[in-house]
Amino acid sequence: MFFKRKRRKEDNNNPTTKILPSSRVSKDSIIGKYCYVGERCDITKAEIGNYVSIANNVSIGPGEHSLTKISTNSLFYEAPYLNLTHGHCKIQSDAWIGVDSIIRRGVIVGIGAVVGANSFVNSDVPDFAIVAGSPARVIGYRFNEACQQMILESKWWNMDLDEAKKTMTALSDAISKLS
Numbered sequence: 001m002f003f004k005r006k007r008r009k010e011d012n013n014n015p016t017t018k019i020l021p022s023s024r025v026s027k028d029s030i031i032g033k034y035c036y037v038g039e040r041c042d043i044t045k046a047e048i049g050n051y052v053s054i055a056n057n058v059s060i061g062p063g064e065h066s067l068t069k070i071s072t073n074s075l076f077y078e079a080p081y082l083n084l085t086h087g088h089c090k091i092q093s094d095a096w097i098g099v100d101s102i103i104r105r106g107v108i109v110g111i112g113a114v115v116g117a118n119s120f121v122n123s124d125v126p127d128f129a130i131v132a133g134s135p136a137r138v139i140g141y142r143f144n145e146a147c148q149q150m151i152l153e154s155k156w157w158n159m160d161l162d163e164a165k166k167t168m169t170a171l172s173d174a175i176s177k178l179s
Contacts, residue, residue, distance in 0.1 A: 023037050032048055038057075042059045043061065048091045050094070063105075094112045099117045120135050
């Protein structure tokens with residue numbers, strides 16, 4: 001289900017996203033616009049929003065073996081890929097995933113969240129949270145609640161780049177007045 005990332009026919013609809021050639025993305029993954037995927041990443045059966053930045057050596061949604069079956073070997077699974085990739089994996093827009101991180105199956109990383117380098121994320125990450133460690137824990141938030149609400153209401157990540165830049169300038173001005 002993996003392919004070495006080169007230009008595919010579907011990519012013609014999304015020339016704004018850059019996936020470096022040494023990374024692998026499963027055919028059943030969805031990657032939004034204006035994203036960057038670094039070197040040697042593995043993305044399996046995941047949904048990734050717009051404006052997401054993924055550093056080098058990141059694994060998103062790797063297969064997981066059942067611990068409740070007699071054997072953990074996938075040779076005994078009736079549908080190995082489906083069993084190993086059970087659980088929705090979603091990285092929402094404007095998230096930044098740091099180098100050497102692992103995002104476990106079934107996890108949702110919120111809008112504008114940051115995953116620190118070398119983190120193992122095994123539970124959902126709230127919008128704008130900064131998580132780090134193994135297992136990853138919330139160590140802070142990028143913005144206070146009023147600023148978060150203002151940013152969420154703008155939905156700038158659904159805009160094309162030029163419109164998003166204008167919206168961000170307006171948001172930055174509004175947020176600076178709150179400080």
